[in-house]
Amino acid sequence: MGLPKENRLRDWRDFRVVYSQGIRQQSPHLILRALLASKLERSLSKEPKEPTRIGISISQKVSKKAVVRNRIKRQIRAALIELLPVISPGWKIVIVVRSPAVKCKYEHFLQELKQLLEKARIIDGY
RNA sequence: AGAGUAGGCGAGGUAGUUGCAGAUUUACUAUUACUAAGUAAAUCUGAGGAAAGUCCGGGCUCCCGAAAGACCAAACUUGCUGGAUAACUUCCAGUGCAGGCGACUGUGAGGAUAGUGCCACAGAAAAAUACCGCCUUUUUCAGUGAACAGUGAACAGUGAGCAGUAAACAGUGAAGACUGAUAACUAUUAACUGGUAACUGAUAAAUGAUUAAGGUAAGGGUGCAAAGGUGAUGGUAAGAGCUCACCAGCAGUAUCGAGAGGUACUGGCUCGGUAAACCCCGGUUGGGAGCAAGGUCGGAGGGACAAAGGUUGGUCUUUUUCCUGUCCCGUUAUUGGUGAACCGCAAGAGGUGUCUGGUAACAGGCAUCCUAGAUAGAUAACUACCCUCAAGAAAGGUGUAUAUUAUUAUUGCUUUUAUUGAGAACAGAACCCGGCUUACGUUCCGACUCUCUCU
RNA sequence: CGGGAUGUAGCGCAGCUUGGUAGCGCACUUCGUUCGGGACGAAGGGGUCGUGGGUUCAAUUCCCACCAUUCCGA
Numbered sequence: 001m002g003l004p005k006e007n008r009l010r011d012w013r014d015f016r017v018v019y020s021q022g023i024r025q026q027s028p029h030l031i032l033r034a035l036l037a038s039k040l041e042r043s044l045s046k047e048p049k050e051p052t053r054i055g056i057s058i059s060q061k062v063s064k065k066a067v068v069r070n071r072i073k074r075q076i077r078a079a080l081i082e083l084l085p086v087i088s089p090g091w092k093i094v095i096v097v098r099s100p101a102v103k104c105k106y107e108h109f110l111q112e113l114k115q116l117l118e119k120a121r122i123i124d125g126y
Numbered sequence: 127a128g129a130g131u132a133g134g135c136g137a138g139g140u141a142g143u144u145g146c147a148g149a150u151u152u153a154c155u156a157u158u159a160c161u162a163a164g165u166a167a168a169u170c171u172g173a174g175g176a177a178a179g180u181c182c183g184g185g186c187u188c189c190c191g192a193a194a195g196a197c198c199a200a201a202c203u204u205g206c207u208g209g210a211u212a213a214c215u216u217c218c219a220g221u222g223c224a225g226g227c228g229a230c231u232g233u234g235a236g237g238a239u240a241g242u243g244c245c246a247c248a249g250a251a252a253a254a255u256a257c258c259g260c261c262u263u264u265u266u267c268a269g270u271g272a273a274c275a276g277u278g279a280a281c282a283g284u285g286a287g288c289a290g291u292a293a294a295c296a297g298u299g300a301a302g303a304c305u306g307a308u309a310a311c312u313a314u315u316a317a318c319u320g321g322u323a324a325c326u327g328a329u330a331a332a333u334g335a336u337u338a339a340g341g342u343a344a345g346g347g348u349g350c351a352a353a354g355g356u357g358a359u360g361g362u363a364a365g366a367g368c369u370c371a372c373c374a375g376c377a378g379u380a381u382c383g384a385g386a387g388g389u390a391c392u393g394g395c396u397c398g399g400u401a402a403a404c405c406c407c408g409g410u411u412g413g414g415a416g417c418a419a420g421g422u423c424g425g426a427g428g429g430a431c432a433a434a435g436g437u438u439g440g441u442c443u444u445u446u447u448c449c450u451g452u453c454c455c456g457u458u459a460u461u462g463g464u465g466a467a468c469c470g471c472a473a474g475a476g477g478u479g480u481c482u483g484g485u486a487a488c489a490g491g492c493a494u495c496c497u498a499g500a501u502a503g504a505u506a507a508c509u510a511c512c513c514u515c516a517a518g519a520a521a522g523g524u525g526u527a528u529a530u531u532a533u534u535a536u537u538g539c540u541u542u543u544a545u546u547g548a549g550a551a552c553a554g555a556a557c558c559c560g561g562c563u564u565a566c567g568u569u570c571c572g573a574c575u576c577u578c579u580c581u
Numbered sequence: 582c583g584g585g586a587u588g589u590a591g592c593g594c595a596g597c598u599u600g601g602u603a604g605c606g607c608a609c610u611u612c613g614u615u616c617g618g619g620a621c622g623a624a625g626g627g628g629u630c631g632u633g634g635g636u637u638c639a640a641u642u643c644c645c646a647c648c649a650u651u652c653c654g655a
Binding site: 009014055056065066067078081 | 145178502504506507553554
């Protein structure tokens with residue numbers, strides 16, 4: 001399952017901005033970086049239509065095998081699709097995978113992502 | 127049946143749902159309009175044998191202005207022969223060597239007589255030396271003392287005589303036998319002959335130690351390795367391929383082979399190992415960067431003259447339509463954009479089938495097919511059926527052994543039926559090909575070798 | 582995509598160039614010293630030299646392949 005196109009973070013410039021200016025939350029297996037990027041644009045245009053865009057970063061240190069890395073990415077993406085309806089718009093999010101995550105299963109990712117997003121107050125209703 | 131050797135096929139299939147990427151078509155959005163863009167729908171397509179490691183070789187692109195050549199340098203795991211290939215550290219066929227009973231496997235296979243270096247410890251010595259030993263000559267010393275002469279035990283030979291035994295023969299007896307007698311045999315001995323040990327006399331050589339000069343490489347506990355090896359009642363003062371036989375190596379000749387090499391004969395006897403130590407020889411090679419190359423892309427283009435300069439690690443030669451230089455002609459662009467765009471980018475040393483040539487690698491002909499193209503980076507999840515495997519169960523078939531005993535139980539193999547479980551291992555294209563290397567679960571397919579059993 | 586470096590005792594490092602004995606510091610064990618501990622002194626143990634092949638009489642060292650870690654450039 002892939003993320004819808006509008007919810008993907010694809011440009012390396014966005015990644016750089018998120019890394020340098022965004023907030024940061026950690027958990028044993030994942031790191032969350034997020035930035036409410038559209039503040040300026042919203043104040044100017046007053047149309048907060050830009051959707052939240054999410055990117056996943058996983059380095060070769062986690063595993064040298066591309067198959068393993070791709071599987072983790074797919075699992076995280078599937079978890080994000082479940083969480084997408086409750087995530088508030090306008091964010092740029094980068095999820096970094098840490099090396100112990102090789103042994104995790106889908107349910108772990110889902111639970112951990114939920115906790116991280118709550119901590120960062122990105123999920124609606126908190 | 128068991129144990130092996132080398133190799134091949136394949137990497138579950140079909141259908142459906144959801145999701146993602148690309149291509150084509152249609153519709154819509156937006157726009158003055160086009161291009162480009164976005165959204166939706168339909169159809170089609172969507173990882174591998176290694177896509178991996180990035181260890182080689184190429185294609186492709188740009189830079190060093192281009193092209194050709196000579197010499198030198200540099201680099202190269204380039205190094206038996208022949209062939210294949212666009213090329214190769216690849217492949218095929220062979221040769222030698224090594225391993226295996228064999229099928230078969232491995233092979234970094236030029237030169238150690240061009241030179242330099244190294245060979246620890248041990249050992250006399252690690253590449254041509256001489257410590258010991260052996261031999262010759264020589265200086266000095268020591269004690270023993272052969273031949274020869276004499277004496278001469280012992281021993282050997284001849285052996286009168288004496289003694290013992292005794293055949294033929296003679297006599298007696300019926301006969302066994304007895305008596306007599308000699309040849310012969312046995313023992314012993316005088317004597318004679320030879321002459322040993324020993325003793326006496328006398329002096330050289332040899333012997334031992336030692337001094338000096340040589341000869342020798344047979345032997346010496348070492349060592350991975352010791353000067354070709356083994357044998358010789360050949361040879362020598364002692365020895366030595368000094369000589370002979372066999373074996374190994376080298377050289378030459380003949381012959382077979384396309385060649386590496388094979389075989390046979392002859393010859394003189396023959397200087398360790400290490401070149402994955404430096405090196406020598408032969409061979410090959412413009413250098414660099416790499417699709418993040420590079421292009422669209424920009425100030426374009428044309429002509430004439432000059433012959434000074436500019437080239438690949440260096441020097442040099444030749445050619446030039448390149449650049450720089452001088453002059454002339456002449457074209458124009460300007461909404462923005464040098465990246466978050468597009469092209470490169472998927473028809474290729476392509477795949478499949480078949481025929482021909484070749485032992486083979488491979489080459490050629492014909493037919494047919496088009497089959498991923500992303501860029502924070504797509505292939506995943508689920509369902510159904512089939513197929514395969516595994517497990518235990520039921521029923522049937524069949525073989526063997528054991529127990530019991532008269533056809534029963536246990537057990538092996540196999541078939542069918544339904545049930546349950548699993549379908550995995552290594553692993554994901556990033557410009558493209560050819561190789562190499564490494565990783566890899568199960569099953570299947572034939573080929574070959576050895577051992578055992580039966581016919 | 583290209584180019585390097587490293588791997589040796591529990592830890593940090595020598596040794597490899599020029600092949601033959603694996604060593605240093607801390608840590609560990611035992612003994613001494615001290616009322617006891619630390620420090621100090623003495624003695625001792627501990628090594629598939631990353632893995633697998635090859636060259637060599639002999640490999641931590643030379644050559645090749647692989648594995649892991651790590652750095653640099655675009």
